[in-house]
Amino acid sequence: MDEVDAERMEGLHVPACERCLELIESRSRIVNGTGPEDADVLFVGEGPGAQEDAQGEPFVGRSGTVLDDALRSVGLDRETVRITNCVRCRPPENRDPKKGELANCRGYLETEIARLEPDVIVTLGKVPSEHLLGRSVAVTKEAGAVEDVRIDGETYRVLLSVHPAATLYDRSQESTFEAALEKAADLAGVDGGGSGQTRLDGF
Ligand code: URA
Numbered sequence: 532m533d534e535v536d537a538e539r540m541e542g543l544h545v546p547a548c549e550r551c552l553e554l555i556e557s558r559s560r561i562v563n564g565t566g567p568e569d570a571d572v573l574f575v576g577e578g579p580g581a582q583e584d585a586q587g588e589p590f591v592g593r594s595g596t597v598l599d600d601a602l603r604s605v606g607l608d609r610e611t612v613r614i615t616n617c618v619r620c621r622p623p624e625n626r627d628p629k630k631g632e633l634a635n636c637r638g639y640l641e642t643e644i645a646r647l648e649p650d651v652i653v654t655l656g657k658v659p660s661e662h663l664l665g666r667s668v669a670v671t672k673e674a675g676a677v678e679d680v681r682i683d684g685e686t687y688r689v690l691l692s693v694h695p696a697a698t699l700y701d702r703s704q705e706s707t708f709e710a711a712l713e714k715a716a717d718l719a720g721v722d723g724g725g726s727g728q729t730r731l732d733g734f
């Protein structure tokens with residue numbers, strides 16, 4: 532864990548940060564993770580979009596609706612999982628976070644992971660998958676794969692998933708996304724989902 536970042540955080544909350552000059556300009560606020568601090572499942576997205584920036588909560592736009600529906604379909608919900616992002620400030624025009632921005636925010640994410648000690652970390656899309664695995668990832672091919680990853684001296688189980696927004700552009704990704712979430716629920720020992728039927732009709 533980065534001690535400096537851990538000290539800058541109040542609990543799991545980053546109250547202020549001015550490390551990324553471009554993101555200071557593009558954000559309206561820092562978007563911290565949400566959900567219980569002892570959640571078994573941690574979802575990691577890329578970074579806040581417009582809605583998240585406006586509301587101060589991760590995954591509250593269209594991707595969030597897809598995520599919420601899929602969570603419910605596997606017996607999970609937003610109140611029982613933790614949801615966070617690789618970077619906590621909205622990049623301009625929703626571009627991908629730059630390497631330096633990911634690096635600047637890495638300590639906050641590592642602190643969150645270390646405090647939570649989740650049963651499984653689910654990476655939502657290419658950016659968080661590559662960020663945590665430290666290698667290039669073909670996420671549509673590798674979705675559903677589970678890898679043990681060393682993060683700050685500890686080993687965590689990381690489950691790769693496509694980003695929920697992928698299902699909005701390509702309906703064939705719905706089943707891939709739901710299968711990954713079913714696996715997340717299984718790994719966390721949650722019973723109650725897994726019908727195998729898609730619940731994302733309407734997108
Ligand atoms: N996409 C992300 O990766 N994160 C969010 O919080 C919202 C959309």
